[in-house]
Amino acid sequence: MEPVRVKVWLPIRSLGWVNSYILGDTVIDPGMFTSRSILDLVRGLRGHMDPCRIGSVIVTHFHVDHSTAALLLSQLASPRLYIGRRDLEVIRGGVDKYIGGALELFKHNGMPGTEIEEILKTHPALRLREVYEEASSLEWTPLSHGDHISIGGEVLKVIEAPGHTPGHILLHSRDGWMIVGDTLLPGITPHVTIHDWNTDPLKDYLNTLKTIEKLSPSKAYPGHRDPITSPAERAREIIRHHDSRLNEIIELLKKNGPMTGYEIAKKIKWRTRYQSWAEYPPPEKFFAMGEALAHLKRLEEAGLVTHEEKGGTWTWRLEK
Ligand SMILES: [Zn+2]
Incomplete structure (x- = not known):
């Protein structure tokens, strides 16, 4: 069985939509906490399952456009919630603090205070601060490298893939396809940033790309845009x-x-x-x-x- 894609609207013009995937009774990356996004998601789900009977929700990474609708789904049904263990630490530590770490580095690196202020006012994650706070107190099950999850008759292997976020995960099916979140995107390069000078996220990300190249999935289902038919080649390009x-x-x-x-x-x-x-x-x-x-x-x-x-x-x- 392959995942079914639901395109969920995003208020981020450069991206347009996020891909939510349905596999059995599981939703992977439900999308962003906005009414228009949730309308798209629920409409998309209804063709395949009763949205009030979602068995589990998995998020590939904690970013606002992928994870925050999980808060609403957790009220609609009572799904089990899964996230990479290191991204769970980020949301439990407070997204504010995480982004604040980046802004502190920007300041030391010469960014004017006025531009930092503008970012603070407009950053989508900071505008959804309260949603994050509530979502972080839900009962999440952390996923680690090598874990297996059985859904929709499939067994998916969890691969920790840091870089885009510290706790990003990939889900590799036994049939060969892979859900890659924002680790591999067609046409655009996933964003890599730094929040703590004691980390080297680009090194982590390049290692993640090498892992994908080595595993050479038959098809990759990304967080945005269309499925990737040559994932190893796309990893090499990036x-x-x-x-x-x-x-x-x-x-x-x-x-x-x-x-x-x-x-x-x-x-x-x-x-x-x-x-x-x-x-x-x-x-x-x-x-x-x-x-x-x-x-x-x-x-x-x-x-x-x-x-x-x-x-x-x-x-x-x-x-x-
Ligand atoms: Zn994204």
Whole structure:
């Protein structure tokens, strides 16, 4: 049996929708806590099951667009709830605190306070803070690497796949297909950011991509857009994308000399429809800054760049 997809509307224009999957009496990634999204989800479910008889809900990762509708489903039915063990720690620790960690790093890396304020006002996860608080107090079962879940006559193996979030999970079926959440997306590269300087999320993510390449699933069901028919090839493409981004940062530092992370983020050639940094809406600035810092951290760990702190601001240069 293969999962049935329900496209669930998102108030995030660049993505359009999130894919919820139905397998037996289980819903994987129910979507976002908005009335329009929930309407789509319930309509989609009704063709396949009674929404009041959902047996379990699994979320691939804690992000707002995938997980927060679980709060509503937990009231509609009484499903068992599953999430990766490290993402459960994130929601239990408070999403505020998690995003606050990123913003603190943005500040040290030269992002102006006014731009940080704008992000605080508009970030979708912070706007759904109360939903997260309630959702985090539900009875979640944490999933770990190597766990098996039986649903809809299928046995799915859990693979921990950190990078996009610390506790992202993949679900690998015995038939060969895989539910990949936002670890592998067609046409767009999944976002990688950093929330704590003691972590190296890009390294984790590149390892996750290598794992997918090695497992070479027959088909991947992503969190957005359409199924991926050559997952191993897509994983290789994304690895190449990050290699060239790492090189781009080295070249920028060679050409311009020492810079703050903010100056680097502004100079990177992001694939976006906006013409200049000033045009970027706050979420795009959040993505760009987080992505730049995750790459700088990787380069620093690899011994290629280093940073110096002066008066609370970090300046990056090439390692001699
Ligand atoms: Zn997503």
